[in-house]
Amino acid sequence: xxxxxxxxAGLIVFLALFTFPxxxxxxxxxxxxxxxxxxxxxxxxxxxxxxEYMRANHMQLLDHWRHEVVRNAKxxxxxxxxxxxxxxxxxxxxxxHSNKADFCDKCHDYASVSPYCYECHxxxxxxx
Amino acid sequence: MExxxxxxxxxxxxxxxxGTTPALKAVAAxxxxxxxxPQPQVKKGAKALTAKQWxxxxxxxxxxxxxxxxxxxxxxxxxxxxxxFNNKNHEIKWIWETEFKHAFPDKSNSFLNExxxxxxxxxxxxxCENPPCVRACPTKATFKRESDxxxxxxxxxxxxxxxxxxxxxxxxxxFNFRDPKPFIKEMNRKFxxxxxxxxxxxNFCAERLAVGEMPxxxxxxxxxxxxxxxxxxxxxxxxxxxxxFTIRRKQVLGTEPSVYYIV
Numbered sequence: 001x002x003x004x005x006x007x008x009a010g011l012i013v014f015l016a017l018f019t020f021p022x023x024x025x026x027x028x029x030x031x032x033x034x035x036x037x038x039x040x041x042x043x044x045x046x047x048x049x050x051x052e053y054m055r056a057n058h059m060q061l062l063d064h065w066r067h068e069v070v071r072n073a074k075x076x077x078x079x080x081x082x083x084x085x086x087x088x089x090x091x092x093x094x095x096x097h098s099n100k101a102d103f104c105d106k107c108h109d110y111a112s113v114s115p116y117c118y119e120c121h122x123x124x125x126x127x128x
Numbered sequence: 129m130e131x132x133x134x135x136x137x138x139x140x141x142x143x144x145x146x147g148t149t150p151a152l153k154a155v156a157a158x159x160x161x162x163x164x165x166p167q168p169q170v171k172k173g174a175k176a177l178t179a180k181q182w183x184x185x186x187x188x189x190x191x192x193x194x195x196x197x198x199x200x201x202x203x204x205x206x207x208x209x210x211x212x213f214n215n216k217n218h219e220i221k222w223i224w225e226t227e228f229k230h231a232f233p234d235k236s237n238s239f240l241n242e243x244x245x246x247x248x249x250x251x252x253x254x255x256c257e258n259p260p261c262v263r264a265c266p267t268k269a270t271f272k273r274e275s276d277x278x279x280x281x282x283x284x285x286x287x288x289x290x291x292x293x294x295x296x297x298x299x300x301x302x303f304n305f306r307d308p309k310p311f312i313k314e315m316n317r318k319f320x321x322x323x324x325x326x327x328x329x330x331n332f333c334a335e336r337l338a339v340g341e342m343p344x345x346x347x348x349x350x351x352x353x354x355x356x357x358x359x360x361x362x363x364x365x366x367x368x369x370x371x372x373f374t375i376r377r378k379q380v381l382g383t384e385p386s387v388y389y390i391v
Binding site for chain 2: 049065066068070071072073074075076077078079080082086087090091116119120121122125126
């Protein structure tokens with residue numbers, strides 16, 4: 001037990017290195033991104049479902065749409081207000097939200113999710 | 129002793145309470161749904177065409193040369209973003225042309241009449257009534273749609289195992305060995321394309337039927353292809369079947385193809 005000083009010094013160095021990422025990044029957390037709406041989306045005011053629901057559950061809604069369109073041949077969505085929409089990511093969602101980089105990608109990057117929708121679905125259906 | 133007894137009593141009541149919470153919540157929720165705001169719904173489009181089993185009759189007498197068949201293939205490829213690969217091994221086929229002896233190997237004699245021998249036969253997925261590809265699919269990515277008998281693919285669920293390609297006796301399925309995007313000549317922005325690693329095939333233009341349009345090849349064929357419900361005795365398909373002798377591809381296998389040929 002004569003190496004007390006060495007052990008303690010070693011432990012301090014170890015702890016400092018081990019916790020380095022935590023204190024190095026302290027206070028540098030990226031702010032939550034604000035989604036940017038296009039003029040068309042602003043004008044429409046409401047999405048297919050209430051904004052709060054869309055914000056939290058758009059992925060479940062899209063999964064549900066996919067299932068109904070592909071498997072049950074039902075392509076029209078009637079929301080609680082009785083308004084009808086064609087269930088299509090490229091042709092309905094991206095018609096209003098045509099700014100994928102500012103609307104979709106920002107939050108997806110922040111949340112570190114990488115949905116593969118755009119491997120097949122066209123991300124700018126209007127060709128802008 | 130007294131404290132243990134009271135503890136057990138309290139614990140018992142608490143457990144009962146926890147156990148019944150989901151049931152109570154369900155009752156409360158159903159009450160809300162019943163008397164509250166209308167729920168969102170899904171339905172078919174107003175113009176959607178429906179059938180028990182979609183079928184096709186191809187009058188090959190009206191498609192004598194490659195120039196007659198080419199527009200059908202072009203129309204399909206363009207609408208569905210089918211890529212064009214020069215390498216035969218990577219080829220993606222939805223509808224393509226072949227010779228009689230390859231289309232109908234069980235009906236081919238050594239000495240055929242010349243007209244049939246040299247005629248290009250358009251071939252595509254037969255949308256079988258008993259589809260072997262559906263039985264082979266381990267993920268149910270390909271399925272026979274109950275509502276109209278189309279053998280469809282859910283590309284989202286395809287894992288690219290290619291069992292369906294082995295199971296299909298008609299070679300109607302193609303695998304994306306490469307990313308197809310750079311090989312699509314003209315992108316149809318209304319329709320998705322596919323990605324590397326999935327199988328694809330003809331979908332009988334399910335997306336067009338849903339908005340009241342005939343399949344692209346039928347439209348482009350100028351009357352050479354009839355399309356309709358196999359189980360509606362007055363459909364154009366049944367009228368043609370009544371009047372003409374027709375053949376189907378590899379009928380002996382029992383897959384019950386829905387594409388009929390007038391030779």
